Amino acid sequence: MSIPTVTVEDLKALRDERKPHLLLDVRQPDEYETCRIEGSVLIPLAELPNRVAELPKDKTIVVHCHHGGRSARAVGFLNQQGFQAANLEGGIDAWSERIDPAVDRY
Numbered sequence: 001m002s003i004p005t006v007t008v009e010d011l012k013a014l015r016d017e018r019k020p021h022l023l024l025d026v027r028q029p030d031e032y033e034t035c036r037i038e039g040s041v042l043i044p045l046a047e048l049p050n051r052v053a054e055l056p057k058d059k060t061i062v063v064h065c066h067h068g069g070r071s072a073r074a075v076g077f078l079n080q081q082g083f084q085a086a087n088l089e090g091g092i093d094a095w096s097e098r099i100d101p102a103v104d105r106y
Contacts, residue, residue, distance in 0.1 A: 003072050004079070004086040008094045011062055015039075021060045024085075026074045027092075031066065035104040037095055045070045052081055064088035064095070066106075 006014075014021055025032060026045040036042075043051050045065070055061060061083055063071040068091045078085035088095070096103040 003075050005089045006062055006086045007089050008099050011088060011095070012099050014060075014062070019060075020058075021062055022056060024055070024061050024063045024071075024074070025065070025092075026063060026070050027065050031106070034106050035092065035096070037064070037092060037100075037103065040064070045074055048074055048077060052078070055083060057083055059084075061085040062088055064091045067091045067093055 011023070023037060023040040025036060025040040025042045026048065027042070028044055029042065032042045043054070055078070061078060063074045063078070063085055064087075065071040068087060068089060071091060072087045075085045075087045092103065093105060096105045
């Protein structure tokens with residue numbers, strides 16, 4: 001099964017154009033405290049199956065983690081549940097490197 005992806009540049013355009021979407025962060029709370037993309041919603045990957053009802057089915061969900069591995073698993077799960085989800089290529093690390101250097105890297 002292929003995992004849909006978006007680049008950090010695609011996400012920036014989506015945000016700049018104010019297109020409806022949800023940015024889902026599936027990292028751990030300590031990682032989220034270290035740095036985050038403004039406006040993201042934290043649901044750690046292990047909690048996602050029990051909290052999936054909190055997510056909207058009428059918006060695209062862009063999922064990110066540190067580099068993209070955990071978020072790819074989350075996207076596979078969400079799409080199987082009927083959500084329209086895509087993985088952020090390179091995760092928050094790519095966002096910090098290419099879009100917003102004010103977001104700390106770790």
